[in-house]
Amino acid sequence: MNRDAVAKISVRGLKKSFDRKTVLTGLDIDCAVGESLVIIGGSGTGKSVLVKCILGLLRPEAGSIRIDGVETVGVSAGARERLMHKMGMLFQGGALFDSLKVWENVAFGLTAGRSVEREAAREIALAKLAAVGLGREVGELFPAELSGGMQKRVALARAIAAEPEMIFFDEPTTGLDPIMADVINNLIQKCVRELGATAVSITHDLVSARKIADRIAMLHKGLIIWEGPTAEIDRSGNPFVDQFVNGRAEGPIEMEIRAL
Amino acid sequence: MLSFLRAIGAGFFAFLGATGRLFLFALASLARVLRPPYYLRATLRQVIEIGYFSLPVVGLTALFTGMVLALQSYVGFARFNAESSVATVVVLSMTRELGPVIGGLMVAGRVGAAIAAEIGTMRVTDQIDALSTLSTDPLRYLVLPRLLAGLLTLPFLVLVADVLGVFGGFLVGTYKLGFNPAAYLEQTHQYLEAKDVVLGLVKASVFGFIVTLTGCYQGYHSRGGAQGVGQATTYAVVSASVLILLSDYFLTQAFFTR
Structure with a gap:
């Protein structure tokens, strides 16, 4: 089977x-339509860089990124803007606009990006907030007034507000307590399923990865060194994956520690 | 000797590179004027932020500048019996030079720093990337409204500064230096031409553009967390101040020496 023909996202030789x-040394990876792909790997291995390249926020030096079979590297600003209509992104720190109210944050992609009327966008935003378990009153607050978990939920509501075909999650559970992390994982599962979207998540939280992934890929030194179904992560036969999954300091992955 | 020349050359090329990048950034941002969407709400917010909220600091500075100018010129002119020129000196200095320059520098300190800090924080917290993922062009949404607001509001701000500066001179002239109020106002009008005020306001517009451009540029390209944002803020104020004084010389030469 030609994987490129069915892949929603296809990355080849990315540098x-x-x-x-x-950071990336010729990376190849595919993500099928409706699939939830989780990319794991240590800090600084290039997970965020990969996602930013796919989103067009960074321009790679070499390689190809195809979305729905169409090359996206080096496209015009207008084409990139149209492409962005298909995508949603949940940033690690939330990246909420602190000068705007919560509902304005959620509605931003509709009002500024798609010229939806403010009142209509407000109703959509409040519905999306409800979908992530936040009441109407939260919509009137500013991001600084929310806890970390609530900010993540608002960021999730913003990412799904325009009902994108692809959603990217950058460390969705980092910095949250285990219970709130599970709440976020459940919401991600629910939202992705309801939208029928293709999801690409990057994390080093294995609990989260096991819960939200259909398929897991491990990134190390700029390359995908293993990929397979979630159920196979514990019997990958790859010493790098085994070390990462079991959280051992000893193994083929050497941490760069400078002597004091 | 060779390493000294190399350092000068490297510095010169770095300066040229930075100037080129600033120019391209300005061009790319202004080109957004040609095609919708336009963010009128964001532009209006910047007009209020830059114009209205800068009024107290610019007004107060202009008032005292006019007062000091009257005092100083009186002391100087008294040495060759030309005290009657005080009013003319105050009004010409304020409208042609001090109003725009003082206004520009005060706005650089207040607004340029705030713009660099705000956009810089947005950069290091991924908010600018978030704008892109929400199908919103950051240059169009963040930079263009600020550039337009700087370009359009500084002339009004400086007009107020001109009036308050002249008023400061009038207060000192009449209450402290003993000028007849009517004679002082007559002197103020006598040698003032519309060109003095209008070209001063054109200068103000250029300075407003410089302040907002350097603030946006430094903030937009800041990196490295809180330290990077602090550095961007410093660079924004310093480069705006230097560019204001530099461009002031060339504008004065172009406008007033023919």
Whole structure:
């Protein structure tokens, strides 16, 4: 089977460097329509860079990123804007606009990005807030007045507000207590299922990965070194994956620790 | 010797590179004027933020500048019996030079720093990336409204500064230096031309553009967390102040020396 023909997202030979530091060294990965792919890997391995390249926030030095079979690297600003209509993103820190109220944050992609009337966008935003378990009164608050878990939920509501075809989650549970992390995982599962969206998540939280992923891929030194169904993560046969999954300091993955 | 020349050359090329990047950033932002969507609400908010909220600081500074100018010129002119020129000196200095420059510098300190800090914080907290993922062009939404607000509101702000500066000179002239109020106002009008005020306001518009452009540019390209934002804020104020004084010389030469 030609995987490119069915892949919603297809990445080939992706390379990206910052100054002299090479982060992605020719990465290949695919994500099928409606699939939930979770990319795991240690800090600084290039997970966020990969997602930012797919979103067009970073421009790779080499390689191809196809969405629905269409090349997206180097497209015009207008084409990129149209492409963004298909995508939603939940940032690690939430990235909520602190000068806007919660409902304005959720409705932002509709009012500013798609010219929906403010009142109509407000109703959609309140419905999306309800979908992530937040009441109408929360809509009138500012992001700084919310807890970390609530901010993540608002960010999730904003990511799904325009009902995108693809949703990207950057460390969705980082910094949350285990119960709130599970709430967020449940919401991600529910929202992705209801929208029928393709989801790409990056995390180093294995509990979260096991819960939301159909397929897991591990990124190490700029390459995907293993990928497979979620159920196979514990019998991958890959020493790098085993070390990461079991959280051992000893193994083939060496942490860069500078002597004091 | 060679390393010294190399350092000068590197510095010069770095300056040229930075100027080129600033120019391209301004061009890319202004080009957004040609095509909708326009964010009128965001622009109006910036007009209020830059114009209205800068009024107290610019007004107060202009008032005292006019007062000091009257005092200083009186002391100087008294040495060759030209005290009667005080009113003319105050009004010409304020409208042609001090109103725009003082206004520009005060706005650089207040608004330029705030713009760099706000956009810089948005950059390091992924809010600018979030704008892109929400199908919103950051240059169109964040930068263009600020550039337009700077360009349009500074002339009004400086007009108020001109009036208050002249009023400050009038207060000192009549209450402290013993000028006849009617004679002082007559002197103020006598040598003032519309060109003095209008070209001063054109200067103000250029300075407003410089302040908002450097604030946006530094904030937009800040990196590295709180330290990066602090650095962007400093660079924004310093580069705006230097560019204001630099461009003031060339504008004065172009406007008033022919």
